[in-house]
Structure formats: structure tokens, C-alpha cells
Amino acid sequence: MEIAKAYDPKEAEHSHYERWESSGFFRPEINQDPDAPKYSIVIPPPNVTGSLHMGHALQHTIMDVLTRWKRMQGYRTLWLPGTDHAGISVQRKVVEQLKKDEHKKPTDIGREEFVRRAWAWKEQYGNTITEQMRREGASVDWSRHRFTMDEDLSKAVRSVFVTLYNEGWIYKGLRIVNWCPKDKTVLSDLEVKEETKKDGKLFYLKYPVIGTDRTITVATTRPETMLGDTAVAVNPKDERYSDLIGKTIALPLTDREIPIIADEYVDAEFGTGAVKITPAHDPNDYQVGLRHDLPQLLVMNDDGTMNAAAGAEFEGIDRFKAREKVVERFEELGLLEKVDDYEITLPVCERCKTIVEPILSDQWFVKMDEMRDMALDLMRTQGAPHFSPQVPHEKVYTAWLENLKDWTISRQLWWGHQIPAWYDADGNVFVAMTDDEAREKAGGKELMQDQDVLDTWFSSGLWAFSTFGWTGSEPPASAGGQVSRTDKDSTAVALPPPHAGGSDLDIFLPTDVLVTGRDIIFLWVSRMMMLTKKFVDKKAFEDVIVTGTVLGKDGKPMSKSRNNGVDPIEMFDKFGVDATRIYLASIATGADIKWNDLLIETSRNFANKIWNATRFCLLNSEGAKVDHECLIGRSGLPLSDRWIISRLNQTAIDVNKSLAKYEFHTAVSLLYHFFWDDFCDWYIELKKDEINIGDVEATTRILTIMEIALRMLHPFMPYLTEELWLKLPGTSAEMLASAYKSADATIMLTAFPPGDASAIDAAAEGEMQSVIDLIKKVRNIRAEMNIKSSDKVSVHVAASAEMRANFMANEAQIKKLARADSIVLGDSLDVPKASAKAVLSGGAEIAVPLEGLIDFDKERERLQTQITKLDTELQRLNGQLSNANFVERAPAEKVEELRERKGELEQQIATLKLNLEALG
């Protein structure tokens, strides 16, 4: 069979995915083994507003490698996909659209219409990322696709809310919260980031003390908040102010009088030692206010403008304008002491970068004490979840939990899960699953539902079990992905009903591993762990793989503003999906990586190498086909075959081990070197003659090894391996793993090679190493002596009888790869002076007579280089072996090993020196 000369990824990517998907290969039901163990992963649901970025591509690759590997191992495998409703992001998109298209504000169209449009937006744009995942080759079960606002998932949300409320773990209250004046919503602590501002200012304001001619100076970075001051605090031990405690201040720009109080919170050493107290605009001041029973005066509106309480002069003015104005007025009054430059870190909204305002507000919170203890308990007693890499994540996770504060869960948005709390006219709260239920509780009174929605992470926190059909009160609707769907069921082939063993929730939870980034360990991972334990009494997942960050070429995180982003889709187009995947898998687990196109080229080249190796096998496969029987009964096989079978099995064993430890990069490296170095550079080259003459036995064996190698590569490079596997003669549905017997032919349902320890042949590897060593030494001589590749040489070898037998048996191969026309074997060398020489391990010596071709200076130099190299090592060994402490204390094997090595080195050096002297 003849195939194209170079691999064209697009062709292979074209059809296979559709066939896999429509054949139901991605669904756990494809596994017909009733005793199959399960393997499950739920995807971190990407935002519906998102499109695929490198971080997704990395995480999806890892999840798909694991899923495909486990599926091939015969597990009943589920990788569950889904999307997140992304409250603020979608809300902002719809607001923008409304403004752009109709010049309207959300309030112009009302909540109901706004939510309708948000759904329409989601329907129209929300599947970008799911389509891109198909391109990635992600073997997710689309029939189980979930969206955080699906009916069942929403029911789960309400159910959890009601339960937590009834148990007193959810409460509503007035607290200082992070307020984003642009999004006009409260944010949780985790959604607030910090931005350092170097040109900040610290303003020193003088407040006149009533009944004295003194003023007291306070420093502030936010002068406008002074309009809400209700006290000035000093440290009780601070002698500078002790006589002022209890006196009253006439607060400038207002007609209010505020007390001077004493509180331990104030650090006398810092600033002026006097602090303005604004309980409604600062968390610390809020606490001070509670202790001293101070009024809480809110002076700002929800859009960051000053309100009526700030006084007529300031009402309606933006907070930053008001700041300027306050400072101006203080200056006019002669009450501005000074303004210092001051580097400050400002809290900003994670999404819109607007400066967040701490503000007193009535919000819903989850009390985290008990849940935190649950999570800590899981970690302490079971080490769950197990993080990869364990350092530093386990410690960071634990430390964060230990200092956990209550979670603000209400958001002033319309898009999301509306809080299931209703109020009567008197403000009494009724929390219930539905409005009917709430009304019933309220004795039939007219009720109004809370206008806020829940934090997006509240529903995400239930993802591990809500996706499997958990809705709270009732048992899961049914198993097997038959619960309400948001995605078209693209499964064309009817699959048998789910296996016995219960619902998806029973079968697939806990999931085996969660693959995610560092940034959402607190936001999401911890909350899933806690909420799953609380509501299903299970671990959400056993393991967590924390991926690193894919950085731009400049070494900084990819971002639109830096314009250093790399689009995975572009990489797919340029290098192929498989090349991108195996490159991403080659990054050490958890390590950050600077993006570099050159590296992905290596992977692209590897894909092409695989293609061409297969092409070569196919060109010469007349009459042969894949036949696993041909690898059995190894003892009678030629060395090269015993060797490659040994290497193949060793590789399989090591790849499985690496994957089990989540060391994907090790697995990739093993496969790369096995395939390229062992299989292509040595095995195929050694076999070329036999193959070219159409030796069916040889071609059968090479096709079979090829087939096994493709299986091992499949989880990393699904398209290429499927394309090639289907082309190999002899592959068919007959070859599928036992659990998948009824499926159509595909590499993705064959058995992943487990590796056979009994096939590892140390003798063959040793003998082969000798042959390789010999060939390399001759090649070195040829290259250094500038022998034309068309010129054949004669190779003389002096070696033990055993080694001679080995070289004799592989004479044809050695001749071919060393480009020799004869090999002369003996127990000593008998060659003319004009020969180039080298030593092999095992006491052997080789010589290549080069009458008329040898450059004696160069040969001397060559021998000297070798001597120097060996001598350096010998010196080191002598140093160690002459150290009495080493000989006494180091393990005896180690000492013996070095002694042997020393003996060999001495022998080799002596031989080389003799050769050097002989040249004169």
C-alpha cells in the first residue's frame, strides 16, 4: 500500500471524531464487561463566554490522555463535559449587546426580558468552546453534557441552599463586603485582585477638637470616606492623645460631631497614631464601630457616586471627583496638613479591573466553619485530595482552609440562580424550593422573591455530584445520561442499557481525578470537596492534578492586553492537533512553560516520523499482516527482534507506570525515544534488507511492533494513530479489547499494551548494545576520516569468543550500517599501521584499515581525545577508590562496580596508548 509522503493532519482530523462520537465510543456504555471497574473525570466547566485557550488545551489533553488510556485498559470510562453559566461575564455581554444594538439599559427591558436574552445569547454563542473541544479530539460523553443552569442542576442548587439555610449554615446579614461599582454587585474575597499603584497619595486631614484650639490629624488614602466618619480612634496607651479621649470633633464639611475613642486596634507607631473611623466603608472600622456602638453611615451609592448622606455639596458626585473636592475644601479651610506620595495596593474587580469599594451591605453568606473542618478532616485522615504535584499545593490548600472566612454568595445580577428566598411585606424571610412552597410556609401571604442570584461558584461547587443527577430530595432521575440534556444527543447508534450497579451518582462518584489550574483551587476545588462531602458524604475526587501556566513568548501570562496570547486553534492548523497535544503532554506536571513554536515543531516532526515509519512498513507489507502470535516464542528469533521486543515491553511497562503517577512528560519521552531511536533508527534500519526483499516473517513482525507502538501513542495522538492503525493490514474489530467486542474497528478500543516483564531480555539488550557500540565506533572513524559514504571499509575486530559469535551472527546488519564490505574477527588485531582504531566495552578492539585514506595527525588527535576522556573518568574513580572511607562505608556493590569500571578503563586506555605509540 502506498500512502502520502508527508503526514497531513487535517485529513486525519477530518472524519475520525465524528465516527467515534456517533459510534458511541466515548460513552461508558460502550464497555460491555459487567465487571469492568469505572474511571471517571468531570471537566472543569468552561465559561459559556469563553473560547479555547492554551490552558484549556493543556488540561483537556491531560484529561483525554487519562480517559483514553483507562478506556483502553478496559475501564468503564466517563469523561463528563459541561459548561458554566458564568454569571457576571454573560451578564456583561448582554448588557453590552443591549447598549450597542438598542441603546438600552437592563432596567429598560426588565428582569424577565433580560434573562430571556441571556439565554438567547447562551444558545447562540455558548457552544464555541464545546465545538472547539471536538477539534481537540476530547473523548467526552456528549450525551451527558451538563450546564450549570440545567433544570436538574438548578434544582440541586436550590436544594443545597434550602438545606444549608435550615441548618443555619447560610445566613443573611449586614457586613462590609467588596463592592464593584461598575458591575454593581458584591464580590467574594477570591474575586478581588490587587493592583499596585505607585503614584498613590496619603492625605493628612486635620479635624478640629471642640472646646480646644487643637486639631487631631488623621491620614487616609480615601479622603471622600471622611464624610462617613463617625469617630476618630487612638490607642488607649498613647500619651499624646490621652487627654483628648472622650472629647468631640466637629467633622469638617459636615454638621456632625463625632467622638474621639480609644481602641487597641490603633497602632500608635503608625502614621499619626489617630485613625478616622468609617464603619460603613472599611472592614476594620466596622469592627471598631461594633465595639463602640458607633453609627454606620453609608455615604456612597451602588455606582460609586456619593449619596445624600454625604451632604448636598457632594451628592451625586463620583467617588474620585468627591475625593478631589474634599481635599480642595480641606485646603481652603486650612485643614489639609500635607499630602505624601504613597505606594498603595488597591483592590480591583478580577474581571473588570474597577477599583472595588469596601461597603456595608446586606448580603447572603455561607458559614464555613463546619465545612472547613470536614475538608480539613479529609485531608488529615485520608490525605484527600491527593495533589499532583503535592508540593506546594497540599500545604497551600490546607493553610487556606485553616484561615477560611465566610463566603459571600449573593450577587446583584439577573443572570444566574435566583436566591430561593421570599419576603413578605414585613420583611420576614421564607426559604423554600419553589415560590408555591414559600407561600405555603408564609400562610398564603403575597411574597416577593429575593432579587439577587447566587455566586457562579455556588453551583460550580456542586458540579461533582449535580452533574450525575443529584437534585437533593428525590433520587436521581435515571442513569446513563438520560437526564435532561442541554446538548443535542449526537449518539446515533443505540447502545444497550446501562449496566446494573445503580445510577451515575453511585457508579461514577467519587471521580478519579480532577485536572485544573492553580487559580481555582480555592474558588472551586475546595468548595467541591466540602459540598460533596456535606451532601453526598463522598469525596468529590481522589486526586487533583494541578497544571502549570502556559506563558507567552515573553514569559508572562498570556493576556489580551499584553497581546502575547497563542491561540490553540492556530496551532492545530499550523502543526496539527496531535502535535499540539503531545507537546502539551510533554510539559512536566505543574510546571509553567514559556510558549515556543520551535518545540511544537519537534512534535510535528515526530508525528511525521510516525507517519513515514508506517508508510515504509506499508510499502513493503505484501502478504504480511499484524499478527501478535509472531512475537511469541522469542528464543529462536534473531538478536534484533529479541532486542526490540524487550525494548517494546520495557517501554510499555514504564509508560504505564509513568501515567499512573501522572508523569505525562516521562511517558512522552519514553515513547518518543523508543519510537524514534530504537524502532526507527535501529530496528527498521537493521531490518531493511529483509523487508526490501519481502521477507514475510520480518514484515509481519515489524507491522506487529508498529501496531503495538501506535496503541501506546494513541492517548496522546488520537487522530494520527487511528488513521494509521486502520491502514495497517490485519487490523479489524477482532482486535478490540474484550470489553468492546461488539464495537467497530478502532484503535481507541484496543487494549493498551500492559508490557510483559517476562519479555524483557537483558542478554539481548546487552548483545545489541555491543553491536550498536561497534557500528557507532566505525561510523565515528568514517566521519572523522572523511570516508565517503559510498566507500566501503573493512572492519577488523579483536574480541572474546562470545562477542565474536555475536558479531558473526549479526554480520549482515553490521556491514550494512557500518558500510563495511568485510568483517574480520579474531582474538587479536592483524592490521597495517595505516588503520584507525577504537576500543569497545567488554575488552574488544576494532580497527579500520585506511591505506591511503588515513590522516595520521588526525588519527593521533582522535585517539588522544578518547584517551583524555577515559582518563578523566579514571582519575575520578581512582580518587574515590583510594579514599578509605569510601571503600569502608559505601555499599559493597557500589565499590565493586567502580573497581570493575576502573579495570575496564585501564585496559582501554592502555590499548589506545599502544595504538597511539604505534603511529609514531
Next chain:
RNA sequence: GCCGUCUUAGCUCAGUGGUAGAGCACUCGCUUCACACGCGAUAGGUCACAAGUUCAAAUCUUGUAGACGGCACCA
């Protein structure tokens, strides 16, 4: 302020208590009938610095310098 990570060949990165590895780039040679996205052969590193533990340290400990991350605070 607290906690933590990183520093290895020109570049991007693996690795590890017992002779330093890969890919790319570089040098030399190959239109060898699978592949120039290729083949063959070289060259290239006091593993940031210092001290300690050890028979043995690039690897463990401590400190220093530089880069970075998380958390807290920020009148």
C-alpha cells in the same frame, strides 16, 4: 509581614545522594531507494553563589543574590 517555588548546555526545558540529559540552534559530512518535518558524526555545562551534613552533594540542610507565586495587611 507570613508561606512557598524557581535559578541545569546558546535557547526552551527534563532529571537525580554515587560517571550531567533531551529537543532546537551551532559545527562537520550525507539528494543512502520511509521520512531534509530526514540520516550520520562532533562540539557545548564548577547544575546561581557560600557554608554545612555525608565515604559521596547538582541532588539533603542553612544562608546570600536574582526571578516569580500565594496569603495577610495597607490609617
